[in-house]
Amino acid sequence: MFSFSCKEDPVDTSTEALLQELGLSLDDQAAAEEVPRELVYRQITTRGPAGEKVVEEEGALNYDQFQRVARPYAHAGEGEDWLYEEQASSRAAEDGSIVDIYEVYRSPNMEPVTPQLTPDGEHEVRFSSLVAPLAEEADESIDLIAHLRDFPVFYEPLTPPPHMLSLETAQRLSDDRKDVRQERAGLADAMSQSFQEHVESAGGVFYSVIDWGGAVFFSYPVEKLDDLKDRDDIEFVETADDPTVKSQQSSCSAGDQSCYDTWFDNYLGRIRIDERVGVESYWDDGHTGGQSNSGRHSFGQMVAAVVEAGYFEDREPCYLADDDDCDNDRTIAQYDCHIINPCSPFSCHYAQCILQAAWGPDQLDEETYHGTAVSSVILGNYLDGQGNQEELDDPHYEDHGWHTSQWESDATGMAPGAGLIFLQGREIGYRTLSYSAAYNKARELNADVLNMSHSYQTGEGQDGGKAVCDPVHSGLRQNALAAAFDDGVFLVGTTGNVGELNDCLIAQPGSVPRVFTVGGMNMGTFSCQTNYTNCGVHVGSSLRGGADVDINGVLREGAYSLTDVTAPTRLRRVTTTDNTKTDDPLGPPTGYVHEGITGGSSIAAPVVSGSALVVKDYLIDDGRSWVNSPGRLHAVMLSMADRWHYDTQDRESSGADSVSGMGRFKLRPMKAGLTEVMNRWSIRTRTFSSSGGLVARSPWSSPLLSSAEMVKCTMNVPQDHRNSTDLANLDFALLLRQPVDGQCVEGYGGLIAAQTDVGYDTKRMAAITADDVNGGLGGACVEYWITPNHIPAGESQMTNTFCYVGTIDDHEPN
Numbered sequence: 001m002f003s004f005s006c007k008e009d010p011v012d013t014s015t016e017a018l019l020q021e022l023g024l025s026l027d028d029q030a031a032a033e034e035v036p037r038e039l040v041y042r043q044i045t046t047r048g049p050a051g052e053k054v055v056e057e058e059g060a061l062n063y064d065q066f067q068r069v070a071r072p073y074a075h076a077g078e079g080e081d082w083l084y085e086e087q088a089s090s091r092a093a094e095d096g097s098i099v100d101i102y103e104v105y106r107s108p109n110m111e112p113v114t115p116q117l118t119p120d121g122e123h124e125v126r127f128s129s130l131v132a133p134l135a136e137e138a139d140e141s142i143d144l145i146a147h148l149r150d151f152p153v154f155y156e157p158l159t160p161p162p163h164m165l166s167l168e169t170a171q172r173l174s175d176d177r178k179d180v181r182q183e184r185a186g187l188a189d190a191m192s193q194s195f196q197e198h199v200e201s202a203g204g205v206f207y208s209v210i211d212w213g214g215a216v217f218f219s220y221p222v223e224k225l226d227d228l229k230d231r232d233d234i235e236f237v238e239t240a241d242d243p244t245v246k247s248q249q250s251s252c253s254a255g256d257q258s259c260y261d262t263w264f265d266n267y268l269g270r271i272r273i274d275e276r277v278g279v280e281s282y283w284d285d286g287h288t289g290g291q292s293n294s295g296r297h298s299f300g301q302m303v304a305a306v307v308e309a310g311y312f313e314d315r316e317p318c319y320l321a322d323d324d325d326c327d328n329d330r331t332i333a334q335y336d337c338h339i340i341n342p343c344s345p346f347s348c349h350y351a352q353c354i355l356q357a358a359w360g361p362d363q364l365d366e367e368t369y370h371g372t373a374v375s376s377v378i379l380g381n382y383l384d385g386q387g388n389q390e391e392l393d394d395p396h397y398e399d400h401g402w403h404t405s406q407w408e409s410d411a412t413g414m415a416p417g418a419g420l421i422f423l424q425g426r427e428i429g430y431r432t433l434s435y436s437a438a439y440n441k442a443r444e445l446n447a448d449v450l451n452m453s454h455s456y457q458t459g460e461g462q463d464g465g466k467a468v469c470d471p472v473h474s475g476l477r478q479n480a481l482a483a484a485f486d487d488g489v490f491l492v493g494t495t496g497n498v499g500e501l502n503d504c505l506i507a508q509p510g511s512v513p514r515v516f517t518v519g520g521m522n523m524g525t526f527s528c529q530t531n532y533t534n535c536g537v538h539v540g541s542s543l544r545g546g547a548d549v550d551i552n553g554v555l556r557e558g559a560y561s562l563t564d565v566t567a568p569t570r571l572r573r574v575t576t577t578d579n580t581k582t583d584d585p586l587g588p589p590t591g592y593v594h595e596g597i598t599g600g601s602s603i604a605a606p607v608v609s610g611s612a613l614v615v616k617d618y619l620i621d622d623g624r625s626w627v628n629s630p631g632r633l634h635a636v637m638l639s640m641a642d643r644w645h646y647d648t649q650d651r652e653s654s655g656a657d658s659v660s661g662m663g664r665f666k667l668r669p670m671k672a673g674l675t676e677v678m679n680r681w682s683i684r685t686r687t688f689s690s691s692g693g694l695v696a697r698s699p700w701s702s703p704l705l706s707s708a709e710m711v712k713c714t715m716n717v718p719q720d721h722r723n724s725t726d727l728a729n730l731d732f733a734l735l736l737r738q739p740v741d742g743q744c745v746e747g748y749g750g751l752i753a754a755q756t757d758v759g760y761d762t763k764r765m766a767a768i769t770a771d772d773v774n775g776g777l778g779g780a781c782v783e784y785w786i787t788p789n790h791i792p793a794g795e796s797q798m799t800n801t802f803c804y805v806g807t808i809d810d811h812e813p814n
Contacts, residue, residue, distance in 0.1 A: 014751040021756060022731055022787055024694060040065060040084070040104040049096040061104055063169055066160045069104050070629040071486065072687040074155045076113045076796035082106040083687050088626050090672040091680035091700050098672050102626070111690040116794030117150045118235070125229050126474070128238040141204065141219045143240040145432060145476055148191045149233055151214030153720070154184040155486060159446075161295045161625035185211040192216050195233050202227060212440055213479045217433065236474045242431040242456055266523035266597075267410035268377060271568045274814035276532045277607065278667040279414050281814045282614040285671070289379060289610070290417025291617040295625045296488070297446040299332055302418040302613040302620075304378050305447035305489075306606075307425050307438045309454060312371030312577075319376050319411075319575045319591070320420060324385030333445075334422045337438040343423060369576040371422065372591070373598050374453045376575035377606035378613070381416030382408040382593075392575075393592035411573040411593045414610025417617070421447055431456070432476055439480035443487050448616055450484060451609040452493045452515070453602035455507040469504035469547045471513050471560050471762070472721050478512060482722050485514040490616075490633045492609045494601035495519040495543040495563055501646075501659055504546045506562050511547065513762040514718050516634055517562055519543065520569035520604040521664060524597065532666070533811050537646050537659055541569045541601045546658035551729045551760055552790040559760035563661035565641045567607045570599035611667055612637055618670060626683070631718045635683060635800035638714040638763060640667050642811035651811060654757040654766045662714065662765055668806065669814060677814050679707060681804035688730070688788040689796040695786045698746045699803045703739045706778035711736075712767040712810060713784055713803040719762065719795075726792040730799060732757045733785040734766035736773065744781035752780050769809060777805075 041059040048054075061069070068075040068084045076083060083106065090100045135142050157176045160169060188211035195216060196206045204220040217240060220228070228237060272279040282288075289302040297303060306312075318326035335343035382403065391397045394407055403411075423438035425431070435456065442450045456477070485491055493515040495506050510517040520541025522528060528535035545562030548555060576594045612633060619627040619636075627633050641663035643651045656662050668678045682699035704711070711734070719728050733756040737749035753773050757764040766784075770776040784801060791797055 018733065018735070018751065018754050018756070022694070022733060022758060022785070023789070024787060037105050037107045040106050041102075042104075043102045045100040047098040047100075061164075063160060063164065063172065065104070066164060067157055069685075070158050070626075071155060072685060073796045073798040074486070076109060076687060076689045078112045078114065080109050080112060083109050083689065085684065085686045086626060087682060087684040087697075087699075088624060089680070089682035089699055090670075091702065092672045092674050092676070092705065094705065096674060109689065113689050113796045114794055115152065120232075123149065123232055123235070125231055125234055126236045128236075128475070130239045130242065131225070131237060134239050134241070135222045135225060138222050141221050142225075143217070143219050143430065145210070145215050145217055145238050145240050146195065146228070146234040147213075147215045147236040147238075147474070147476075148188065148195075149235040151188070151191060153486075153722075154180055156180050158488065158629065159295055165295070185209075188214065191233065195231065198231070210476065212483065213436065213476045215476055215479070238432060238475050240430045240432050265529065266571055267573045268380075268571045269410040269412050269573065271523065271571065271607065272414065277414075277568065277611060277665060278669075278814050279611055279614055281667065281669040281677075282618055285618065287614050287617040287621065288417035289415030289613040289617050291621045293448060293616075293620050293628070295620075296448065296628045299419050301330070302415065302448050302617050303332060303421060303445075304415070304418055304609055304613060305421040305423060305442035305445065305450045306371065306375050306378070307423045307435065307442070307450065307452050307454070308371035308374065309425055310371055311424065312375055312422055318386040318390070319380040319382060321381070321386045322384070324388055326386060330379065330381075330419045332419045332421050334424070335438070335441055336424050337426070337434045337441065343437050343441040370453070370602065373574050373576045373594075374451060374602055374606050375420055375422065376411075377413045377571075377603055378451060378610040379415045379418045379420060380411065380413040380575050382411045383416060390591070393595060395595060407573070411575065414607060415613035415617075418610070418613045421445060425454075436476040436480045439477065439484055443480070443484040443489055446487070447489055449490045449492060449609045449612050451606050452491070452509050453605050455494060455496050455510060468507050469511055469545070469562070470508070471511055471547050471549060471562065472725055472727070473508060473512055474722070478508065479722055481509055481512055482514060482720050485718060486630055488628050488630050490612055490637070491515045492605050492612070493517050494605045495545070497541055497600045497602075498543055499540045501537070501539060501542065501544045503544060504558070504562070504658070505543045506545050506547075511562055513560065513562070513721060516564045516608065516637060517545070517661070518601060518605045518608050518665075519563050519566040519659065519661070520599065520601045521566045522570055523568045524570045532664065533642065533644070535568075535664060537566055538569055538599070541599055541604060542566065542659060544659050545661075549727050549760065550725055551727050553726070556760045558658065561656040561658045561661060561761050561763070563656070563659060564638060564763070565608065565662050565665040566646075566660045567604040567665040569601065569604040569607075570597050571603055572597060574598040574603065608637065608665060611640070611665070615640075615667065615670070631716060631798065631800045632683060632685075634718065635714060635716050635802040638662055638716060638765070639712060639802050639804060641665050643712075643765070643767060644811070653755050653768070653772075655759060656761055656763055656765060662763075664811075666810065668804065668810065670804075674705070674707060675807070677806055677808055678804045679705065679807055681802070683800065683802045685798055685800055686786060687796055687798045688791050691788050691791050693787070695788075696746045696783055697786075697801070698744045698781065698783050700782060701744050703742070703744060703779045703781050704777050704805055706776070707807045708770065708777040708805045710767060710769040710806045710809050711777065711782055711803065712806070713765070713801055715764040715786070715799050715801040717762050717797055717799055719797055724792065724795070728788075728792060728795070728797045729760050729790045730764075730797070731785075731787040731789060732764035732766060733787075734768060735783040735785065736768060736777070736780040737783055739779065739781050744783070746783060749781055767810075
């Protein structure tokens with residue numbers, strides 16, 4: 001990593017040194033500055049110190065332009081004259097007013113993207129390595145999923161923000177979505193017709209076309225499997241079932257006395273404070289996940305979709321209720337995704353469900369506690385007397401006859417105002433279809449966040465054919481996740497709990513780069529209790545990333561970090577279930593709040609999911625509907641960490657670590673103001689359809705205030721890795737420049753300091769603090785450079801870059 005700091009007046013050689021480090025020249029910089037760009041729309045909102053508000057607008061943004069702004073990489077092909085980019089920013093002025101700017105620009109689409117189809121004669125049908133061993137165990141036939149060759153990605157139009165949704169626009173949106181779905185279904189039927197005839201003529205059974213996944217579901221004679229290798233209408237074959245799907249288990253069970261052998265107050269609710277995760281900074285302003293997101297769905301609150309292998313307990317403990325009578329349940333819907341899409345509404349009695357699933361009573365607790373625990377960390381709520389009529393394993397309940405305010409707070413999760421959609425993916429039956437259907441249902445319902453506290457292995461990649469540490473993925477589940485990202489769902493997954501940090505072992509979905517992957521931080525040590533910045537990775541709740549990838553024909557070992565952040569786990573007072581406390585072993589499990597430790601990366605992931613809901617609550621409430629667009633919330637959440645690297649045991653100025661990612665998870669309040677932690681921030685999208693020179697952008701037009709202590713930028717490159725073996729590479733550099741006539745102008749002003757992230761990761765980070773620069777950061781201009789070193793042929797790549805300026809460093813309490 002390159003770091004430059006100038007203590008005297010900057011000279012031209014400093015810029016040349018930075019360009020050289022990035023592998024560029026002054027000619028490259030000049031060429032990049034010559035690319036024309038025009039303003040499409042600008043809105044400037046000024047909030048005065050007394051609360052007065054002035055809004056100025058220039059230009060207009062219509063329905064078609066919105067679609068291109070929200071998902072620009074989907075509109076870079078032939079017939080598209082422009083590439084769109086947007087920037088939203090907020091900054092504090094010296095007089096105490098807040099200036100918010102939203103801008104949309106467009107530049108000519110110089111090299112339209114043409115999809116790369118597989119040439120005739122070079123086609124080879126690939127098989128998951130699970131097909132062969134499962135075929136050997138099968139009697140006569142095996143159930144399979146085949147992916148249609150070169151089936152295109154279909155993008156359903158996104159919902160515009162409420163102020164654009166007239167009756168006419170709403171009708172057009174509905175019609176456009178229907179047209180896309182009909183076109184997709186028609187093409188899938190047409191492309192699969194010949195294959196269907198082949199399956200039936202071979203003595204197999206053709207079950208269905210899965211048009212949203214570009215695949216078909218069928219049964220095929222084992223003895224004729226080799227015949228599929230000669231087909232030119234399919235490209236990948238996987239099993240419909242997967243024997244290795246598993247849910248991440250808690251660190252210890254309720255009956256394990258070691259769960260209780262600690263006196264540290266590592267309670268669920270106590271990680272919310274500003275000295276730790278910092279969720280309560282958002283709560284203090286009324287943002288608990290209860291904000292309506294009418295530009296995305298009609299549920300009346302932020303919504304988390306939770307996909308689990310078992311059931312969850314939503315009756316006895318009342319942790320999903322809005323008040324103490326426990327009648328108003330925040331469970332929006334439950335779906336059983338047992339066999340094939342679409343998922344079916346779930347309504348059966350527990351005993352019926354258990355018998356239908358062929359489970360015995362002894363499995364009830366195991367199959368309910370995990371989903372209950374995960375859901376409660378995201379949005380459990382006891383703050384309004386919920387559960388006062390139940391003991392819930394509170395050791396002091398008998399003393400009071402009700403739960404104390406401290407107990408209620410300790411047992412409450414991150415987003416107690418949000419709603420839940422529970423999607424049950426089965427561990428018995430067609431696992432591939434079940435989990436794929438669950439992910440797709442979350443997409444169809446426009447969930448804000450999708451939490452996946454589980455992992456699976458599909459037979460692709462390393463480690464004896466398991467899907468370990470493999471970011472280049474195939475399969476129906478991966479297609480469903482990619483589509484959910486394309487529709488603006490924030491995907492949260494786990495690293496896993498294998499318990500060693502030597503080799504890259506993260507399995508899917510955590511190894512999918514579009515998933516925000518979370519490892520576990522040990523909250524149960526004395527040093528961590530004393531100071532959050534002393535908390536370390538919990539080895540039993542984390543795995544190492546560092547995936548090998550091919551970029552432009554060159555193997556880059558350990559290039560993809562995969563882990564995004566490390567978040568608290570090994571927590572107490574997490575709501576869970578226990579079927580031993582009921583007289584009816586087939587009846588509903590008894591809910592209780594576990595006084596012992598509940599852990600694993602399964603608990604760390606929902607900490608991030610719930611926190612993301614309150615961040616989105618704030619942004620939507622403040623009118624920032626851009627957060628609903630693909631990848632935006634992902635970029636914001638990447639910045640919410642303290643830059644601690646497990647491998648160096650230090651805070652770094654650039655890059656992500658393969659174990660701790662961007663560091664210890666910590667929210668920053670996004671309220672620009674002279675006394676706020678974050679006194680300015682900016683997010684910008686940019687789409688690249690070809691390799692070329694650098695792109696320079698200034699997040700703010702005015703220099704930094706004297707209160708600035710650090711500036712940090714994070715960038716994610718959400719490449720669609722479905723069947724893509726040639727991966728993109730974009731370098732990142734953060735610059736401080738001298739102002740020009742008191743203003744910040746892109747590409748101008750002497751260089752004061754710079755920090756680069758020039759590896760090969762799918763995400764980038766660079767930071768400069770006041771300690772890095774003589775005289776501090778006040779008066780400096782911020783600029784960043786993105787250099788598209790390699791964009792694969794036939795693809796376009798979107799970058800989402802989030803920058804903020806803090807009045808304190810990112811490891812300090814809010």
